[in-house]
Amino acid sequence: MSQLNLQSNFPESKQPTLFAKILLPLPLPKTFTYRIPKNLQDLINVGVRVIVPFGTKKITTGVVKEIQQTPPEGYEAKYILEILDEFPVLCNQQFRLFEWMAQYYMCTEGEVMNIALPSGMKLSSESKIQLNPAFKLEQANFIFSELELVVLNLLKKENLLSYQQIAEISNAKQSSLIIKDLLKKEAIILIEQVQEKYKPKTEKVVRLHQQYLDKQSLAALMDELEKKPKQLDVLLKYLQEVPVFSEPEKNESGLEKKVFKPEEFSASSLSTLIKNEVFEEMEVIVSRLDYLSRGKIVDTEIQLSDAQNTCKEQIIQSFQEFPVTLLHGVTGSGKTEIYLSFIKEVIESGSQALFLLPEIAITTQMIQRVRKLFGDQVGVYHSKFSDAERVEVWQGVAEGRINFVIGVRSSVMLPFNNLSLIVVDEEHESSYKQYDPAPRYHARDTAIVLSQIHQAQILLGSATPAYETFHNAHKGKYGYVKLAERYGEGKLPDIEIVDMRKAVAKKQVTDDFSYVFLTTMQEELEKGKQAIIFQNRRGYAPYLQCETCGWIAECENCSVSLTYHMHQHELKCHYCGFRQKSPAACLKCESTALKMKGFGTEKIEDDLKLHFPDTRIQRMDRDTTRKKYSYQQIIEAFESGETQVLIGTQMVSKGLDFENVSLVGIVDADRIMYYPDFRAEERAFQLMLQVSGRAGRNNKSGKVMVQTFQKDHPLFHYLINYNFEGFYQLQLKERHSFFYPPFCRIIRIILKGNQANITRNGAQNLYNALSPIIGQKRLLAPHEPMIAKIRNIYHMEIWVKLEKGYPLENTKKQIIESVEKMKENSHFRKLKVVYDVDPQ
């Protein structure tokens, strides 16, 4: 406010009207200016949430971005209705980050804020309709139609009606006319109200009344209660829980009423004690964040090995020169302990730290570990937690109570104002990239920008860094520290490539397994060991094919084959959820020779149960982990040894350490390597290495078996030697010659429409417009993506590939302009265009 010169334009006594630019959580390119009512002028601040009317019947939450004195030109500003926060919930650094995200990822700041804010902080509703209290039908000098009278009568009875309710009387179109007319006749008024979605959680507590806080009066009280044993029980329990003399502050904050369990203590005695003013009862606001948070700081020590200490020193060295440093450490080398020791120092110095992890890596064990170290100063930001809990973390960070957040992708958008360290673990994980809806941001890259805004240091950790990151480290843009040693001297498991081509020729295979794999597994199980089997396809069979005519069962709405699910005997689409009973005969030629092709986790489970009838086998994929705790249950059963063999998709590749696993099987390596994506092989190597990391923890006989029909693929040569860098170098040459990242940046333009030819033509039109501006060699001509149709929406893509140093910001502007030009053609106006910057 201080920068406003209030005196210049106004006579001294008059307070000027102020206006606020409000950022709304909508995909609109600009802010909206509202008038600040006089009575709210002293309460408003940049960064607080407000309720504003938007359109004719809606009210929404927005955030104050700027306060100004000049009224907007060309329209009359509406009034802000309400201020929701006393203190800002968005800080300056966040506004800067949001601006960057909107610009870089080609979306609006409103879209960024919409994703950033937990939904409990975005209140909105429709206005409601009420009779104007000053209105008297008898005295009105208007004529009311019959329908209007019906509405007025209903309002007399019901008091408050929604637009919806009035629409039910007649039809939607008429009702809005009626409301408009009644408003003009001043018969009704609009009422705007929102209810706070986020409610603080409260709890009843009692405390000993002041008058008993000296030993004498307390002794007298106890004497008096001698004849009332049940009341005395309650009092004694209280004194046992709350040492009123040695820890008077505990009495101050009180004891939760629920401590007096009704089966042990008489509820009426407690009430009597409250009535007689022995106890005082009060209601206090408690945190919801008590899941695993009751533990105050228990551990204060982080024990680092010599190797870890050396590594830490190297990171400190690296940070001197590079604010971004890559920590390259093999699975199980104890990177986490190094992160935690850095984080501890940051928190103790009074600034904030952020620890980003992929969703599945935020395990109960991880949460418990940080709780023990940091107590209540930690906020866990995770989609498994309720929205109310996320609101509390947000507020905790904004108010400075939470100094350390461990969280998923979206936690980069929390209201940090004093960050000095960010850790991004498993930085290569593609789940750091959001795809739908906008902003299509990469949390690792966004975190790097966030670190620049805060002048903070950022540590990227991975056993298999993303090639972009590794390349940046190699060319000296990032610092690089390698942690080679595997914790506890464990040896890396042997990786064996199983030649399926040969096995098939010798007829030493079942549908999905080679005999050699099955015998090895048999042996390991007999030794009392466990096995993990990886297949990145869920369901029973990926497709159902007619042997007579070659017909394949496809989804009605999408251009994909339907997956057969044995459990429900159904064909399902994994993209739109479409399902149908599995047909008995071919829909084209009516032949009954239908065969299931390929294999998903479900079939593998079935086959293995057939081969190993006495073995306890469990499957972990999206289908078996739908329920809230099922993931945890499967993990625990495997950890305890109750399950001997765990079959799963990507889910089994991350995070958890199972000590007794001696064999890991990759059923179909080819499926991982061969799909049309320039990153397919990078991903395949990462994934196979990661899955391999599950074998032979703390034991010397770990083994990984990889089944493939292409055993001569160079990937395997590097894989069996754990030569990450060698394969990287090889791939880099290919990336260079085909002009792919890290040698260029990609902007993927996706056009979506409900007609194939219009979508196709629109893409061609856009391509023709872009070619002369950006240059044909920087464009990949319009093409269908791998799945051309999803939910009956047709997709076309144009890729823009820009070499390093090519003006990025300007090109984005040119793309947006070209799209606008394309939409001047009415055929293409209804196409939806989506931009995906740095696609994963």
Next chain:
DNA sequence: AGCACGCCGACT
């Protein structure tokens, strides 16, 4: 994104 307004065909 959601919603109102307006122009058109079709159906009481």
Next chain:
DNA sequence: GTCGGCGTGCTC
């Protein structure tokens, strides 16, 4: 003539 479809443009 009215009803409902979608295409267009606006929301402070």
